[in-house]
Amino acid sequence: MKAFRFLKDKWFYISLIIMLLLVVITLNYTFNRLDKFTRHGEEFMVPDFVGMNYDDVVETYGGDFTFILLDSIYVKNFPEGAVYQQNPAKDSKVKKGRNVYIIRTTIAPEIVAMPNLRNLSLRQAMVSLNLAGLKVEKLEFVNYFARNAVVEQKIKDVVVEPKEDVVKGTAVTLVVGLGHGDKTTNLPDLIGVSINDVKNQINNASLNVGMEIFIDDDDADNLYVSRMEPEYSIERMVPLGSEVNVWYKSIKNFDFEWYKYEKFRRDSIVEVMRIRKLKADTIKYVIDSFNYILSHRQFSYDSLQRIRDKEMLFRVKDSLTEDDFVFDSLDFDDFDYELDTILFYDE
Numbered sequence: 001m002k003a004f005r006f007l008k009d010k011w012f013y014i015s016l017i018i019m020l021l022l023v024v025i026t027l028n029y030t031f032n033r034l035d036k037f038t039r040h041g042e043e044f045m046v047p048d049f050v051g052m053n054y055d056d057v058v059e060t061y062g063g064d065f066t067f068i069l070l071d072s073i074y075v076k077n078f079p080e081g082a083v084y085q086q087n088p089a090k091d092s093k094v095k096k097g098r099n100v101y102i103i104r105t106t107i108a109p110e111i112v113a114m115p116n117l118r119n120l121s122l123r124q125a126m127v128s129l130n131l132a133g134l135k136v137e138k139l140e141f142v143n144y145f146a147r148n149a150v151v152e153q154k155i156k157d158v159v160v161e162p163k164e165d166v167v168k169g170t171a172v173t174l175v176v177g178l179g180h181g182d183k184t185t186n187l188p189d190l191i192g193v194s195i196n197d198v199k200n201q202i203n204n205a206s207l208n209v210g211m212e213i214f215i216d217d218d219d220a221d222n223l224y225v226s227r228m229e230p231e232y233s234i235e236r237m238v239p240l241g242s243e244v245n246v247w248y249k250s251i252k253n254f255d256f257e258w259y260k261y262e263k264f265r266r267d268s269i270v271e272v273m274r275i276r277k278l279k280a281d282t283i284k285y286v287i288d289s290f291n292y293i294l295s296h297r298q299f300s301y302d303s304l305q306r307i308r309d310k311e312m313l314f315r316v317k318d319s320l321t322e323d324d325f326v327f328d329s330l331d332f333d334d335f336d337y338e339l340d341t342i343l344f345y346d347e
């Protein structure tokens with residue numbers, strides 16, 4: 001039959017052999033690549049992690065497995081911070097990089113003894129708490145003959161006796177005496193104070209922290225007080241135990257040095273006016289004008305905003321002259337403020 005003559009042609013068989021070889025080579029290459037991609041044959045035996053320290057397990061086996069911590073639980077008579085359960089179980093065969101889900105035991109907090117704070121001064125009590133690894137929650141003032149003397153120490157409204165075990169870092173409420181006579185105190189000037197120091201300064205002044213408002217979202221190390229309520233004044237007195245509200249801004253966005261300089265200018269001018277015995281209402285006008293600047297300028301690092309801020313000038317009554325501001329080497333020109341009959345706070 002003519003249709004099958006090609007079977008007698010040797011080139012047919014040569015071509016067929018070549019095609020078969022190409023198919024075998026192609027399939028072999030494909031499967032080899034697939035094995036590498038899927039890590040076929042690269043299996044790891046899961047060790048028994050139970051009882052081992054979780055951090056040590058991650059450090060030692062982190063290159064072979066991906067560890068996912070599901071929960072931390074307390075288990076009596078079991079090592080703290082150790083693996084309590086694992087999935088997959090030990091001796092399971094898994095591929096490299098497989099997720100291993102872990103439940104570990106909690107790390108028990110450090111326990112410290114409550115110091116005896118009774119009859120210590122507030123400052124002494126705060127130092128003792130700090131040395132013991134504790135902190136102040138708030139101050140409660142009660143009628144007691146000794147002002148700022150500690151009467152009791154409480155945790156969550158429960159009196160805690162000296163030497164009782166407490167968790168390190170616990171916040172303690174100090175019950176403090178009001179004393180006799182004046183029951184007010186000066187406000188601390190908190191502007192430009194770091195968030196890490198604010199509570200300590202407020203408590204040292206026999207006051208409590210009120211609301212804390214975060215204007216900027218930044219790390220704690222960059223946050224400083226840009227505003228406080230009640231506003232600071234050297235003459236202002238507030239009742240013992242009063243709350244002070246504070247606003248935080250990032251040092252990256254608010255020029256605290258410029259702000260402090262403006263406050264220095266205010267205080268310098270006011271001091272000159274008092275020495276020269278100017279009228280009280282005139283001094284108050286100047287103070288109010290400066291305070292308006294301090295509260296309405298943005299004190300931003302942005303160049304355009306700084307220009308707008310500086311256009312907000314302090315304009316003094318026409319009853320004041322340049323001679324009123326001469327004080328030793330300080331000249332009115334040093335203060336760089338415009339004399340004008342327009343009231344500063346007129347819109």
